[in-house]
Structures are given as structure tokens and as C-alpha cells.
Amino acid sequence: MPTNPYLSVLLVAAAAVLLIVLFSLGLARTARFAARLAGATRNQQANTYGGYLFAAPWILGFVIFVLGPMAFSLYWSFTDYRVTAAEAPALVGLDNYTRLILRDSGFRASIVNTLFLTAVGLPIQLGAALGLAVLLNQQTRGERLFRMAFYLPVILGFNTAVLLCWRLMLNTGTGIINQLIRALSAAFPPFGWLNRAGIFVVELVNALFLGLGSGKFNLLTAVWEAGLPAANRVPLWVQSPLWSKMSVVMLMAWGCGAMMLIFLAGLKSIPRELHEAAEVDGAGPWRRFWSVAFPLLTPYVFYNLVVGLVASLQIFEPIFVLYRDNEPLVSSAISMVYYLWQASFSHFEIGYGSAISWLIFLIILGVTAIQFRMQKHWVNYDLY
Amino acid sequence: MRKSLFYLLVLVSLVLGACTPATATQAPTQAPANTQVPAATTAHEAVTLRIYLLDYTADTIAWLNSEINPAFEAAHPGVTVEITEGSWSGWDTTFSGFFAAGDGPDIINLGSEMNTLYGESLADMDPYLGEAAWPDVANFGPAIENAKYDGKLRGLPIFTAPRYVFCRTDLAQGTLPPQNFGDWVTFAQENTVIDAATNSLTQQALVPVDAGSMADWQWWLLVFYSLGGELYKADGAPNFDSPEALAATEFLLDMRQATYGSALDAVGSLPTGQGSVIDVNDETGANNGAICLAHSGWAAPAFDRPVWDNVSIEPFYGDPANFPNSRPVVLAFNDWLAVPEYSPNKELAAEWLKTAFSRDANNKWNETMGLIPARNDAQFGYVVESEQLKREAELASQYGVGFAGIEESAILSTIMQDALGKLITEELTPADVVATIQSQYAEALD
Numbered sequence: 001m002p003t004n005p006y007l008s009v010l011l012v013a014a015a016a017v018l019l020i021v022l023f024s025l026g027l028a029r030t031a032r033f034a035a036r037l038a039g040a041t042r043n044q045q046a047n048t049y050g051g052y053l054f055a056a057p058w059i060l061g062f063v064i065f066v067l068g069p070m071a072f073s074l075y076w077s078f079t080d081y082r083v084t085a086a087e088a089p090a091l092v093g094l095d096n097y098t099r100l101i102l103r104d105s106g107f108r109a110s111i112v113n114t115l116f117l118t119a120v121g122l123p124i125q126l127g128a129a130l131g132l133a134v135l136l137n138q139q140t141r142g143e144r145l146f147r148m149a150f151y152l153p154v155i156l157g158f159n160t161a162v163l164l165c166w167r168l169m170l171n172t173g174t175g176i177i178n179q180l181i182r183a184l185s186a187a188f189p190p191f192g193w194l195n196r197a198g199i200f201v202v203e204l205v206n207a208l209f210l211g212l213g214s215g216k217f218n219l220l221t222a223v224w225e226a227g228l229p230a231a232n233r234v235p236l237w238v239q240s241p242l243w244s245k246m247s248v249v250m251l252m253a254w255g256c257g258a259m260m261l262i263f264l265a266g267l268k269s270i271p272r273e274l275h276e277a278a279e280v281d282g283a284g285p286w287r288r289f290w291s292v293a294f295p296l297l298t299p300y301v302f303y304n305l306v307v308g309l310v311a312s313l314q315i316f317e318p319i320f321v322l323y324r325d326n327e328p329l330v331s332s333a334i335s336m337v338y339y340l341w342q343a344s345f346s347h348f349e350i351g352y353g354s355a356i357s358w359l360i361f362l363i364i365l366g367v368t369a370i371q372f373r374m375q376k377h378w379v380n381y382d383l384y
Numbered sequence: 385m386r387k388s389l390f391y392l393l394v395l396v397s398l399v400l401g402a403c404t405p406a407t408a409t410q411a412p413t414q415a416p417a418n419t420q421v422p423a424a425t426t427a428h429e430a431v432t433l434r435i436y437l438l439d440y441t442a443d444t445i446a447w448l449n450s451e452i453n454p455a456f457e458a459a460h461p462g463v464t465v466e467i468t469e470g471s472w473s474g475w476d477t478t479f480s481g482f483f484a485a486g487d488g489p490d491i492i493n494l495g496s497e498m499n500t501l502y503g504e505s506l507a508d509m510d511p512y513l514g515e516a517a518w519p520d521v522a523n524f525g526p527a528i529e530n531a532k533y534d535g536k537l538r539g540l541p542i543f544t545a546p547r548y549v550f551c552r553t554d555l556a557q558g559t560l561p562p563q564n565f566g567d568w569v570t571f572a573q574e575n576t577v578i579d580a581a582t583n584s585l586t587q588q589a590l591v592p593v594d595a596g597s598m599a600d601w602q603w604w605l606l607v608f609y610s611l612g613g614e615l616y617k618a619d620g621a622p623n624f625d626s627p628e629a630l631a632a633t634e635f636l637l638d639m640r641q642a643t644y645g646s647a648l649d650a651v652g653s654l655p656t657g658q659g660s661v662i663d664v665n666d667e668t669g670a671n672n673g674a675i676c677l678a679h680s681g682w683a684a685p686a687f688d689r690p691v692w693d694n695v696s697i698e699p700f701y702g703d704p705a706n707f708p709n710s711r712p713v714v715l716a717f718n719d720w721l722a723v724p725e726y727s728p729n730k731e732l733a734a735e736w737l738k739t740a741f742s743r744d745a746n747n748k749w750n751e752t753m754g755l756i757p758a759r760n761d762a763q764f765g766y767v768v769e770s771e772q773l774k775r776e777a778e779l780a781s782q783y784g785v786g787f788a789g790i791e792e793s794a795i796l797s798t799i800m801q802d803a804l805g806k807l808i809t810e811e812l813t814p815a816d817v818v819a820t821i822q823s824q825y826a827e828a829l830d
Contacts, residue, residue: 084480084483086504087504106802168656172584173585173655182582216811218811219810223648226648229650230583232582232583236650239596241806326596326597327594327801328596328599328801328804328808329597331806332809341477344480345480348476348794350484
């Protein structure tokens with residue numbers, strides 16, 4: 001074996017290229033042979049050969065980097081495998097799954113939290129995206145600037161600078177968000193009442209979900225009995241377990257730019273004549289939106305709903321970013337995928353983590369299948 | 385046939401084209417590394433010793449790269465030392481990748497409690513660093529125990545970073561330092577200020593690890609040890625059903641409520657400021673808000689700050705009024721460098737450790753961070769010249785309790801944080817909290 005690391009890298013790269021070429025040729029020839037057996041013409045055989053030859057590198061990558069790990073993960077999910085134990089995985093049958101479903105209160109809490117983020121966060125995210133798309137569809141000056149500004153969070157993602165900004169903005173005492181709430185409450189007393197009512201509702205809902213996760217509802221009772229919060233109350237964004245999930249929802253809404261672009265494309269594809277006809281019939285902007293635009297947008301809503309639901313069921317980054325270094329709040333916001341990460345990469349229980357990942361996969365598969373079955377009742381494809 | 389050949393050529397060019405940029409971008413960064421290897425390397429086997437460090441100061445890294453590594457490379461022709469800097473945020477994911485692949489750095493940076501977590505996958509370094517092979521190892525203080533697993537050395541400790549109680553003597557009302565739990569709660573009530581307009585703290589009597597919740601598991605352990613608590617019973621079972629565990633949990637809740645009031649009062653935490661919470665803001669002249677800080681020197685002001693004229697350094701005294709076995713405690717954390725079992729360069733790694741952990745080097749390494757060297761004989765120079773460090777070193781030797789030997793430490797941390805998080809929202813009572821931890825941790829140990 002060569003001891004020069006650079007030579008090793010070059011040799012490995014050359015071997016990888018050779019593997020890809022050989023696999024591609026092999027697959028293409030096999031496909032052509034199969035086509036010939038199926039009675040394809042020479043031209044069809046050549047097309048099959050070319051198609052498979054070009055698709056083969058991707059297929060190889062898919063097999064090595066997706067199917068292979070999935071197969072390992074499925075196997076490990078039936079084993080007791082700890083990556084730091086220096087021992088081979090030991091088969092334990094369905095133990096990981098039974099522990100997960102029947103005994104693991106932490107996983108149950110993570111499902112409840114994910115449910116919250118999906119049930120509360122996703123509609124807010126969709127609403128924000130749709131609202132922004134409608135605004136951007138108004139042909140106003142600086143439309144491109146706004147479009148870029150609203151899409152920028154998608155590009156920025158959740159890096160360290162973004163994390164620091166959000167932590168500063170969400171600080172209870174000095175954060176700009178709470179400063180705005182205080183200023184508006186002082187300037188417009190009705191806003192103050194609205195703020196207090198909002199805080200009460202949010203804390204009540206969060207106390208309910210925390211209770212569902214832990215099986216104890218004394219916090220819910222306490223929040224209910226305390227009633228409307230004091231006039232000087234503000235949200236305790238990244239400080240209280242009653243607000244930890246709402247902070248994540250806020251980050252979800254902030255990252256709605258991709259959904260917004262989809263909605264904007266949908267709005268722009270609606271024929272102008274339909275709006276004009278409705279206007280002639282006396283429909284106002286509100287009526288035109290709900291009776292003309294929205295029904296025709298339902299395929300886009302469906303797409304965003306499916307993608308958003310899958311994303312929210314797999315939510316990890318915002319929670320990791322906000323609470324990784326604030327451990328006491330993790331349990332109140334932990335999602336299924338964060339729980340998977342914790343089991344696999346913090347506790348190093350790869351076998352158990354694999355079982356969690358397969359269970360999450362099944363949950364997402366089930367939810368997505370239900371959505372596809374339900375779409376015929378509300379998605380309108382008339383225009384397309 | 386011609387068509388097939390064409391497709392093949394296009395495919396090969398695509399694959400090669402895809403490979404090209406990576407090679408091109410790596411070249412400039414790799415070239416200088418080659419130039420550092422002395423000409424003599426041609427006669428020796430070229431080896432790169434990879435070291436992974438977490439969150440060290442720029443001064444430390446600069447010193448390692450300018451002094452230790454060149455000296456080591458000169459003494460070991462053909463060897464190149466490569467330091468990779470990582471962060472404690474996300475280290476576990478990175479390390480699990482190293483161990484799963486069986487490939488990674490030859491030396492990794494671990495924290496105190498991680499000897500049990502990684503122990504089975506770390507190399508037995510006794511043959512290289514044990515007293516028979518390296519007599520210098522006898523000069524390491526108690527921190528060396530944190531670098532052992534199953535009685536065998538797995539690496540060497542760098543520093544000791546105990547958690548003290550730092551208090552502002554010029555701001556505190558009442559006697560300093562509080563000597564028992566009751567005094568602490570009174571102290572917290574008297575020295576905490578809540579701004580009515582913003583319903584937020586403007587002054588916090590005690591800031592322990594995690595100022596907001598005041599319920600971090602490491603803070604809990606410090607309080608528990610100060611009562612004379614032992615984490616495990618004689619039979620190895622967890623000891624969270626002990627009176628000390630319940631008292632420590634009740635104390636955390638009492639302190640939290642004395643500071644923030646009831647959970648439903650929803651008082652905002654101290655604003656995030658620059659510098660230590662017990663320091664003074666240079667621009668505004670205002671105090672950063674804390675009267676006492678229970679933390680390591682990392683969170684205290686820099687040693688050249690004028691505020692030190694008014695800061696006392698004490699251990700945490702426990703609750704001798706109610707628990708006669710109470711003892712003053714400073715919970716001693718340390719960083720250490722370990723050699724993973726997968727490393728093919730164990731002997732070389734040991735040689736590097738000997739170079740970087742010599743008496744003078746251990747002193748210099750810690751000087752770049754203002755911490756106490758793990759080697760007893762390295763505690764000279766800046767350690768004794770600085771009044772603060774001198775005091776810290778004295779307290780550490782008198783009252784130091786190691787933060788190590790915790791079985792399944794990562795799982796215990798998760799279990800405790802989950803339960804303590806519910807303590808501060810008053811979802812669980814202190815009795816519920818310790819019962820939950822006891823049952824879940826016992827199951828994890830099974």
C-alpha cells in the first residue's frame with residue numbers, strides 16, 4: 001500500500017472512476033440485452049443503451065449512498081449497536097421497536113412536539129407564504145427587491161450568524177421583537193389586550209401539548225387558573241418551555257420563501273381574463289381571491305402542503321440551532337428527528353436510532369399517502 | 385459500435401470533468417503542507433499525525449503551530465502534525481462519525497465525563513504513557529483519573545477548570561458567601577431585582593450554569609456533591625432516591641423561585657451582554673447584572689479586568705445546617721486528549737503528547753487560556769503570579785471533586801435535563817423529578 005496520502009487519494013479517485021465506468025457499461029449492456037430479448041428494434045436498443053449509460057452513474061450513487069445505508073439501517077434497527085462500544089451489533093429482534101412504541105416516554109413527547117409544530121407551524125408557514133405571494137403579485141415598485149428579501153432566509157438557512165441574530169432578537173428583556181411588542185402595547189392599548197390574550201392562548205395550548213407529552217396536566221391547570229397575564233407580560237421566546245416551540249414556529253414562518261415562490265408562480269399562471277370577468281360581475285378583490293384565485297391555486301397549496309408536511313415531520317435544524325446549547329429547553333421542543341439525532345449521535349445507540357428512523361419513515365409515508373387520497377376532495381385541476 | 389464508443393467517451397469525460405474541480409481546489413491547500421516536511425523525509429515513511437481540538441483560543445493554536453509542532457516534526461523527520469479545530473457544539477456527531485468509520489484523528493479532545501462514554505473505543509496508552517514508560521506522568525494531579533478507563537490511561541489531561549462561586553463584594557447585600565441553603569435563598573431574594581416595566585431581571589443574585597433555567601444538570605451535581613451525595617450506591621445502582629438528591633432538587637427550585645418567582649410570573653432573564661455577567665460594561669459603566677457566578681474561570685472576567693478588586697472566589701459550601709456530611713466543593717472539569725483505538729499511530733501520538741505535556745509546555749498551553757495546568761509541577765509562573773489563579777489553584781487542591789466516572793453520562797444528561805426542565809415549569813415536583821431520574825437512569829444502566 002502506498003504511504004503517501006496524496007497518492008492514496010489519487011488511486012482511490014481513479015478506482016472510483018473505473019468502477020463508475022464499468023458499472024455504467026455493464027448496466028447499459030444488460031439493459032440493451034433485455035430490450036433485445038423483449039423484441040425492441042435496433043434503434044430502440046440503442047436508445048435504451050444510451051439512456052441507461054447516462055443514468056448509470058446516478059443509479060450507482062443511489063445504490064451506494066441511499067439504498068446501501070437504508071439496508072444497513074434496517075438491519076441495525078433489529079440490533080443492539082453502539083458505535084463506541086467496540087462490539088459487533090447484536091441481534092435483538094423487535095426489542096428496539098417495542099421499547100420505542102410501548103415504553104419510551106421521550107419518543108412519545110417528541111411525537112407530540114412534532115404534531116404541534118405541524119398543526120400550528122405549518123398553517124402559519126403556508127399562510128405567511130400565501131400572504132407574501134399575494135402581496136408580491138400586486139405589481140408594485142420594488143417587487144424584485146421584496147421577492148429577494150423574502151427568499152433570502154431560504155438561502156441563508158440556519159447558520160451561526162442567523163442563530164445569533166435570532167437569539168438576540170428573541171431575548172425576553174432586550175430583544176427587538178419584545179421591544180416592539182412593548183412599544184406597540186404602550187402606544188395602542190387594544191394591541192396590549194391582544195398581546196395578553198395571545199400570550200394566554202399560546203401558553204394554554206403549549207401547556208396542553210406539554211401535558212400530552214408528559215402525561216401530567218398540572219401546568220395546564222395552573223395556566224388556566226392564572227387567567228389573563230399581567231399588562232407587562234411579553235412572550236418568553238427562548239426562555240420558557242411554554243414558548244420554546246413557538247420560537248421554532250417563528251423560524252419556520254421566516255423560512256417560507258420557497259413556498260412563497262411556488263404560490264407566486266401559481267398566481268401568475270391564473271389567466272387574467274378570469275379576474276376581469278369576475279370584476280365585471282361585481283366581485284371585489286376579496287371575493288375574487290377566494291372564488292377565482294384560490295380554487296385554481298389548490299394544486300400549488302397541495303404541493304406546498306405535502307412538501308411542508310414532510311419537512312415539518314422531519315424538522316430538526318431550527319430546534320438544534322436554538323436549543324442545542326440551552327439544554328433545559330430541549331425536552332419541551334424536541335422533535336422526532338432531533339430525538340433520532342440524540343439517540344444516534346449523542347447517546348451513540350445506532351441500533352435504536354435506526355429503529356426511530358424507520359418508524360419516522362413509516363409515519364411520513366402514511367401521512368403522505370393519506371394526503372394523496374384526500375386531494376381528490378379539494379384540489380382543483382380544471383385549469384391544468 | 386461507433387455510437388457506443390461516443391457515449392463511452394462522453395461518459396468518461398463527464399466523470400473526469402466532475403472530478404477535476406475537487407482536485408484543483410485541494411491542490412493549493414495541500415501544497416504548503418508538503419513544503420513543511422523536511423527534505424530528510426524522503427528517507428523516512430511520511431506520516432501525518434492528525435489532532436482534533438475543540439474551541440481552543442487563537443493564542444493556543446498559534447502557540448501549538450509555531451512551537452510544539454515544528455519541534456515535534458524536527459524530532460520526527462517525515463512526520464507532519466495537522467491540527468483540526470472543531471467546536472463543542474456538535475462534537476458528538478463528528479466523533480461518532482470517526483468511531484463508526486474507524487478512521488479519524490489520532491488524538492481527539494474529550495471532556496471530563498467522556499472517559500466512560502468513549503472508554504471502550506480508546507487505546508490503552510499505559511505502554512507508552514504509564515510510569516514505566518514516562519516517569520513524568522507521576523506529576524499529573526487528580527485530573528489524570530479522568531483520562532483513565534478501566535484503570536488504564538487513554539490519554540492525558542490538559543487543565544483543571546473547577547467551578548467556583550465568584551461574588552461581587554461591592555454589590556452584594558448580606559453576608560458573603562452564603563454558607564447553607566437557607567442563606568442562599570435569602571441572599572437570592574435580597575439581591576435579585578426585577579424591572580416592573582419589562583417584567584425582566586436587571587440583577588440576578590446567582591447565575592449558575594444556564595442562567596435562564598438555573599436548573600442545569602451540572603449545577604445540580606455540584607449541589608448534590610456538596611451535600612456529601614454519592615451518585616451510586618454500593619451495589620452500583622443510582623442514588624437519586626437519596627435525601628441528598630431530593631434536597632439538591634428542592635434547592636434548585638427554591639433558588640429559581642427566589643430569583644424568578646413562580647413559573648407563571650414569567651419573568652424575563654438577564655439581557656445577553658458582552659463579557660462576564662459579573663463584570664462591568666466599559667461603554668456604559670453599568671454592571672452586567674449578576675452578583676454571584678457559579679461557574680468556571682471561562683465565564684469569569686479576564687484577569688486584567690479592574691472588577692477583580694471586588695470579586696471573591698469561594699467554593700460552594702453545601703448545607704451543613706441540615707446535612708452534616710456537607711463539604712465545600714469546587715466541581716473540577718478538565719479537557720483531556722485521548723488516543724482512539726482505531727489510530728494506527730498510537731506510539732507517535734504518545735510522543736506528541738509527551739512533547740505537548742512536558743512541564744514547561746503544559747504551563748505555556750494553559751497560560752494561553754488562563755487556566756490551571758493539570759500537571760502539579762507546571763503550576764508556576766503566571767499561576768502563582770496571578771492572585772486569582774493562585775486562589776483558584778488552592779481551592780481546587782483543597783475542595784476539588786472530579787466530574788468523571790459517570791456511567792452513561794450522555795443518557796444521564798438527557799434524563800436529568802428533561803426532568804429538571806419540568807421542575808422549573810412546576811410540571812413536576814422535586815420528589816417527582818428525583819423519582820423520574822432514578823427509574824429512567826436505572827433502566828438505562830440495565
